[in-house]
Structures are given as C-alpha cells and as structure tokens.
Amino acid sequence: MDLKRALTLRTVVSTSAGLTFATSTFIAAAQMAQSVAGDSAWLAVLLAGLLALTAAASFAEMNGMYPSAAAIRVYLHRGFGERLSLIVSFLYIGVIVAVLGAEAFILSQAIEFLVPAVPSIVWNVALLLIVTLVNLRGVETAGRFQDVVTYGVVASLLVLSVAALTRPGVELVRPFSPGSFTGLLNAAALGVFLFIGFEWVTPLSEEVTQARLVPVGMAIAIGLLCLVYALVTVAMTTTVGKGALAGSPVPQMLFGQRLLGVGGAAWMLAVSLGASATTFNAGFTAGSRFLYAAAREAVLPKWFARVNPRFLTPQNAVLALSLVTLASTVAVYFTRKYVLLVDLGAAMESIVYVLVALAVIRLRRLEPDAPRPVRAPFVPWLPAFTAAAFAVLALGALADDPWAPVVLAAGAAGIAAYVARVVPKLRAQAQAERAARVGRRRRPASGRGEGAGPQEDG
Amino acid sequence: MATAQELYDALRDFAERYAAEPRLKVMNRDWNRVIHVAPTDLEDADFTLTLKDGVLTLQRGAPQAAQLVVRADSETLTDLFYGDISPTEPYMDGRLRVEASEEDTMRLDVITLMIWGE
Numbered sequence: 001m002d003l004k005r006a007l008t009l010r011t012v013v014s015t016s017a018g019l020t021f022a023t024s025t026f027i028a029a030a031q032m033a034q035s036v037a038g039d040s041a042w043l044a045v046l047l048a049g050l051l052a053l054t055a056a057a058s059f060a061e062m063n064g065m066y067p068s069a070a071a072i073r074v075y076l077h078r079g080f081g082e083r084l085s086l087i088v089s090f091l092y093i094g095v096i097v098a099v100l101g102a103e104a105f106i107l108s109q110a111i112e113f114l115v116p117a118v119p120s121i122v123w124n125v126a127l128l129l130i131v132t133l134v135n136l137r138g139v140e141t142a143g144r145f146q147d148v149v150t151y152g153v154v155a156s157l158l159v160l161s162v163a164a165l166t167r168p169g170v171e172l173v174r175p176f177s178p179g180s181f182t183g184l185l186n187a188a189a190l191g192v193f194l195f196i197g198f199e200w201v202t203p204l205s206e207e208v209t210q211a212r213l214v215p216v217g218m219a220i221a222i223g224l225l226c227l228v229y230a231l232v233t234v235a236m237t238t239t240v241g242k243g244a245l246a247g248s249p250v251p252q253m254l255f256g257q258r259l260l261g262v263g264g265a266a267w268m269l270a271v272s273l274g275a276s277a278t279t280f281n282a283g284f285t286a287g288s289r290f291l292y293a294a295a296r297e298a299v300l301p302k303w304f305a306r307v308n309p310r311f312l313t314p315q316n317a318v319l320a321l322s323l324v325t326l327a328s329t330v331a332v333y334f335t336r337k338y339v340l341l342v343d344l345g346a347a348m349e350s351i352v353y354v355l356v357a358l359a360v361i362r363l364r365r366l367e368p369d370a371p372r373p374v375r376a377p378f379v380p381w382l383p384a385f386t387a388a389a390f391a392v393l394a395l396g397a398l399a400d401d402p403w404a405p406v407v408l409a410a411g412a413a414g415i416a417a418y419v420a421r422v423v424p425k426l427r428a429q430a431q432a433e434r435a436a437r438v439g440r441r442r443r444p445a446s447g448r449g450e451g452a453g454p455q456e457d458g
Numbered sequence: 459m460a461t462a463q464e465l466y467d468a469l470r471d472f473a474e475r476y477a478a479e480p481r482l483k484v485m486n487r488d489w490n491r492v493i494h495v496a497p498t499d500l501e502d503a504d505f506t507l508t509l510k511d512g513v514l515t516l517q518r519g520a521p522q523a524a525q526l527v528v529r530a531d532s533e534t535l536t537d538l539f540y541g542d543i544s545p546t547e548p549y550m551d552g553r554l555r556v557e558a559s560e561e562d563t564m565r566l567d568v569i570t571l572m573i574w575g576e
Binding site for chain 1: 481485542544545546547549550551552555556557560561563564565567568571
C-alpha cells in the first residue's frame with residue numbers, strides 16, 4: 001500500500017512560516033524593542049527563535065508518534081491523561097480565538113490608516129464576516145496559494161527592511177548591548193508571540209512526500225522567521241523610533257509610510273493582508289474543527305457537531321467561533337487592550353511548549369518501545385531545558401500586564417470546573433443515548449475478544 | 459483483539475448501512491477515494507473500501523494506492539465500523555490514526571455521523 005502524498009519541503013516551510021505571520025506580530029516586535037536598549041531587539045528575536053527550535057524538536061517527536069490533526073490534544077492525552085489535555089486544549093483554543101479578535105482589530109486599523117473615511121469597526125466586522133463565510137463554505141488553502149502568500153510576505157519584509165537599514169545616514173545604536181538581562185528576557189518572552197503557530201504545520205505530516213520533511217521544514221521556517229523578524233524589528237525602530245512605535249496599533253504602517261510614503265504604507269497593508277489571511281483561515285479552521293471534534297466526543301453539547309449538509313463544514317462551530325471572535329474584537333476596539341492579548345498569546349504558547357516537552361520525557365518512560373520515526377535529541381536534557389526556559393518566558397509574558405495572569409487563571413479555573421462538572425454529564429448522556437440504540441448494533445458483546453469465531457450477518 | 463472475520467463483518471455492515479442511506483450517495487458522488495483499513499495487530503487482515511461515484515464497495519486485502527489509511531488495533535476498528543464507538547474518542551487518545559488530508563478525515567467522520575447520527 002502506498003499513501004498518495006503530494007506536498008514538498010517548499011510548501012511545508014511556507015505553511016509553517018505562513019501560519020506564524022500575522023499583523024499582530026508587528027505589535028509584538030514593536031513591544032519587544034521597548035524592553036531592550038538601543039537597536040538590540042534582534043538579539044531577543046534570535047533567542048526566542050532558538051528556544052522555539054528546541055520546542056520544535058519536541059513537536060517533531062510527538063508528531064512522529066501520533067500524526068494527528070488533533071495534535072496537542074493527543075500529545076497531552078498520551079502524556080498526562082484526558083483531563084489536563086482537555087483543559088489545556090480548551091484554554092489554548094480560547095486564547096487563540098481571543099488573539100484572532102485582536103488580529104481582526106489590528107488589521108482593520110491598518111486598513112483605516114490608508115482609508116480613513118471608513119471607520120475601522122466597519123472593516124473589522126466585514127473581515128470577520130468574510131472569514132466566517134469562507135469557513136462555512138470550506139475553502140481549502142491550496143499549497144500553491146500558501147507558497148505565494150508566504151514567500152511574498154517574506155520577500156517584501158526583507159526588501160523593505162534592507163532598504164531601511166541601508167539608507168544613507170542610518171547607524172545602529174548599541175546593536176549588541178541589550179541592557180539588563182531582565183529586559184532581554186521580557187523581550188524574548190514577547191518574542192515567543194512571533195513564532196506562534198509554526199507547529200500548526202504538523203497535521204500536514206500525512207500529506208508530505210517524506211515523513212522527515214515536517215521537522216526539517218519547521219526548523220527552516222523558524223530560521224527564516226528569525227531572519228525576517230530580526231531585520232524588520234531593527235528596521236522599524238531605526239526608521240520610526242521606539243516612542244512612536246510603542247503607542248501605535250499599526251507600527252508596520254508607520255514604517256512603510258516613513259520609508260516610502262503612501263506607496264510604502266500600501267505595500268505594508270498588502271503584507272498585512274497576506275500575513276493575516278492564512279492566520280485567520282488556519283485559526284478558524286483549527287478552532288472550528290476542535291469544537292466539532294469536542295462535540296463528537298461528547299465534551300461539548302451536540303449542537304457544535306452539526307455539519308453543513310452542502311459544504312460538510314462544522315457550521316455551528318464556525319458560527320460560535322465567529323461570535324466569540326467578534327466579542328473579542330469589539331472588546332479590543334473599546335478597551336484598546338490588544339497588547340494584553342499579545343501577552344496572553346505568548347504565555348499560552350509557552351505553556352503548551354512546556355507541556356509538550358514534558359510529554360516527550362514522560363512518554364519515553366511510559367511508552368519506551370513505541371515507534372518514534374523522529375526522535376528529539378538529548379532526551380531528557382533538551383526537553384527539560386525547553387520546559388524550564390518556556391516556563392520562565394511564560395512568567396515573563398504574564399508579568400508584562402497585570403491583567404494577563406488574572407485573565408489566564410480565571411479562564412483555566414472556569415474550564416477546569418467545566419471539565420470536572422459538565423463533561424461527565426455530557427458523556428453520561430451520550431452513553432445513555434448510545435445504549436438506547438444498542439438494539440440496532442449487530443456486534444454481540446460475547447463475540448468480542450481473541451478467538452471469537454466468525455459471525456453471521458444478523 | 460478481534461478476528462479478521464469480525465473486522466470483515468463490521469466493514470460489511472458499515473458498507474450496508476452506507477448503501478441504505480441515500481443522502482450519502484449524493485454527498486459523495488464526486489468524492490472518489492480508496493480507503494485502506496489497516497489493523498495493527500492482525501497479519502494479512504487488511505481491507506479496502508472503495509468509494510466511486512457515491513457507491514461504497516469492500517474488498518479483502520490492501521490496495522495498491524490509497525488516499526486514506528485508517529489504522530488502529532482490530533478491536534477498535536471493529537467497534538468503530540459497527541458504530542459501537544464514536545471514531546473521535548480513539549482518534550483523540552491516539553489509538554486511531556487516519557493518514558489522510560484534514561478534509562478527507564473530516565469527510566470520513568461526517569459519513570459515520572450520518573450513518574449513526576451521533
């Protein structure tokens with residue numbers, strides 16, 4: 001038997017990097033620059049990228065063992081059991097949806113920057129409407145489209161950054177002196193946000209021409225992201241200045257305008273649209289399928305499992321996700337707390353990296369003979385280091401805004417209570433319904449087990 | 459562990475239930491796929507489900523090429539194709555592997571949803 005596989009390394013890299021690019025990452029980059037002295041933010045980008053590489057090693061091993069679209073849900077289930085797996089997965093999806101709300105807000109601000117006649121909230125709602133319809137329709141992001149968008153964004157950012165840094169009279173200030181260690185750590189903690197989503201490429205493992213392309217592609221994508229973000233962060237600070245960048249929800253637009261006038265701003269808007277397009281699609285697809293699957297395994301009400309009969313998309317899950325994202329984006333619109341969501345996103349991603357690294361160590365002990373097509377190097381030392389490093393970065397990200405730990409803790413407590421109290425009831429109800437239908441199931445209980453003889457159709 | 463015959467019977471039952479649901483034929487009229495059912499604990503007990511023009515057929519043995527591979531222990535596969543368990547539970551705990559594109563995996567799950575209505 002041969003499974004038909006089609007995707008190449010080029011598309012694995014473009015998918016891993018493309019799902020990571022988002023308009024909100026420019027805000028994270030601008031915030032990082034505030035935490036370090038001079039033009040040394042590239043050091044924090046590099047540090048976050050190197051740490052992301054260590055996390056990628058853990059993801060590569062887990063994905064090799066359990067190549068599943070459910071990804072962290074399966075990894076954490078195997079490593080730590082169902083309850084923790086459910087809590088973390090729900091929290092992760094919740095934070096990602098909230099970040100998508102911030103992304104919609106930031107992108108609409110970028111559009112308003114160029115088209116001020118239309119208020120950003122109109123763009124905001126229109127964007128969410130488009131994303132919802134696309135996901136209800138179930139449009140696939142083809143590999144070639146992903147290639148064009150990602151490499152277009154990479155090329156644009158490289159060209160603009162190099163143009164900015166090679167202007168006459170530009171001189172970097174203290175590029176190798178980040179100042180205090182705490183500042184560098186805070187910047188690296190925010191830097192994790194720049195790499196959120198590189199691991200979302202793992203569901204493609206069943207479609208690539210060679211199994212090892214996914215870990216190799218993730219590593220190349222992280223390297224590419226390091227290069228692009230290091231250059232663009234320094235280019236933005238030297239061109240616009242840290243003060244102006246810090247207070248703006250559209251630092252990339254200021255950068256484009258300062259560099260090339262209205263044409264530069266339009267170019268950066270095109271980059272923003274490209275960066276957001278795949279992020280929105282991936283976030284909505286992953287989120288809605290998670291809700292659908294959760295309903296199918298009776299940890300959410302059955303309503304979420306309703307499928308559009310024409311397009312075979314989880315329509316109720318998509319609609320629910322749209323409403324939550326709309327609530328998030330409206331909240332951001334009125335509170336302007338988009339940096340809080342960047343902090344939460346960085347912290348949650350760090351927590352997931354911690355747990356996946358620990359799952360690698362634990363499963364080496366619990367399932368020593370399980371096939372591992374890809375093995376993380378230096379186990380347990382490397383994943384232990386990954387876990388410790390990202391635990392520190394998670395704390396750093398949470399320390400950036402006093403509301404961040406409160407929001408995360410409240411979310412975790414609410415989900416834990418739901419998993420402890422509501423999920424058992426939903427499961428019991430599902431089991432009762434299944435038992436009520438047992439009459440039309442043909443497999444007799446006595447026929448199970450080794451040695452059971454052939455069974456006639458009844 | 460189930461026997462190869464039990465798994466075959468479960469697959470045949472699945473194919474019959476599929477045929478009894480006319481909406482599935484319409485839904486899958488353009489979804490031509492070869493599905494390899496591969497139990498991990500039985501030797502020479504692979505099966506092939508072929509969907510062509512909305513019609514599902516079952517053959518013994520592994521296919522030359524497939525777009526989907528459904529891999530699990532024989533007990534899980536037999537329970538799954540009889541509808542005694544939802545495919546999501548073993549999928550989420552890593553016992554069931556579906557080697558396919560996400561879209562094809564989703565379609566396969568929707569088929570089980572329409573057959574058993576869960």
